[in-house]
Every structure is written in structure tokens, then in C-alpha cells.
Amino acid sequence: MSIDIEIGTSLSNEDAAHFAAKTEAITSAMQRVRERHAAYSWVWTDEIRCRGCNASIDIPLLASTNASADKAFQAHQSAQLDALLAAGGSRRPESSTGPS
Numbered sequence: 001m002s003i004d005i006e007i008g009t010s011l012s013n014e015d016a017a018h019f020a021a022k023t024e025a026i027t028s029a030m031q032r033v034r035e036r037h038a039a040y041s042w043v044w045t046d047e048i049r050c051r052g053c054n055a056s057i058d059i060p061l062l063a064s065t066n067a068s069a070d071k072a073f074q075a076h077q078s079a080q081l082d083a084l085l086a087a088g089g090s091r092r093p094e095s096s097t098g099p100s
């Protein structure tokens with residue numbers, strides 16, 4: 001899993017605060033993902049299942065090794081993290097009601 005955040009060479013205080021908040025959100029989201037999607041089980045030689053959310057993840061049959069299962073599971077965690085960040089990262093002010 002890789003999260004790339006571009007940091008400019010000269011951050012203003014506001015940017016730094018925003019960046020810190022963003023980093024914190026990512027860290028806590030990552031923690032939640034790791035708790036909720038902590039491990040997987042082999043279902044078949046070409047399928048693993050997340051023990052947390054029960055998602056079925058396909059492994060290429062010719063590459064059904066623990067290494068590719070780990071990789072596929074990491075992709076699963078990464079996707080969950082993205083979803084979590086997408087859901088929590090777009091908080092809108094309470095006051096904005098109606099179309100703008």
C-alpha cells in the first residue's frame with residue numbers, strides 16, 4: 001500500500017495544519033482498515049476470503065502462492081482505505097443546506 005502526498009517545499013501554516021489533519025485522518029483510517037480487515041483465509045487454491053468483511057478475493061490460479069495472496073489482500077485493504085477516506089474525507093459544513 002502506498003499513499004503519496006505531495007509536500008511543497010514551502011508550506012504555509014494553514015497548509016501544514018491541513019496536511020497534519022489529513023495525515024491523521026489517513027492514519028486512523030488505516031488503523032480501522034487493519035482492525036476490520038485484519039486477516040484472510042484460503043477458500044480454494046485461487047480464492048481467499050477476508051475474515052473481516054467476508055469479501056472474496058481471486059488469486060490467479062497459476063500464481064496461487066502466499067505471496068500473491070498477501071499482495072491481493074493488501075490491494076483489498078488499500079481499496080477499503082480508499083473507500084473509507086472517500087467517505088470521511090468529504091465532510092461538508094453543517095450550514096450548507098440545499099443546492100449551491
Ligand SMILES: [Zn+2]
Nearest residue numbers: 037050052053
Ligand atoms: Zn475485508
